[in-house]
Amino acid sequence: MDLNRKGLFLFLNIILSISTAFACAPHSPRDVFIARVQSIPKQSSDTQNQFEFQHVRFVFQHFLTKLLTPKPTQWHSNFPAKTIKANDLVIGLAYSADSAAPNNYQISTMALLGCEKNIISINHLIAPFTAWDRQAKSCNKAPSSIKLLDGFLEYDQSYYLAKLHQKYPNCEALFSAFPKS
16 A cells, blocks of 8 residues: 555656646747737737737748648737737747647737847847746746746847847848838
8 A cells, every 4th residue: 555655646746747847848949920010909808918910920930840830810918918019020939829729829928029220129028928047947937037039948049139130131121021011
């Protein structure tokens, strides 16, 4: 009987550890999108939003992934979007949260994307999100310590900004890829 209790205890610890690990699972660079906000339809809740975007691109996805992944048709968030308006250029993290509805995407966080003097910049996050803190080597939800592209395991925001500059070497290239309506 004692062996069964130890087995059960070990099993429960493993199961609980897995759920904790997945709750803190970092986003992937494949989750990074850039889009032009078309509209934010009014919802009954201040913290839940539905977004309509134009010119959506998952900027760090491989070509084959882009072909095989269903295109998002609905975008949802659980954070207030008071500072976002139509025609804003945003960068964010989103993923398909439900395999039964692969076209419905959940947005974890967003920030305004700017470009001035041919330098792409990412403003402060609209909402904090749980991300991997490379310095602390743990999960963190502190809005001031983690930037939008810092929560990945491999590289930090400066690396991914350099990759964006390779794709969009100047403001004209960025704005022509994501034109205003």
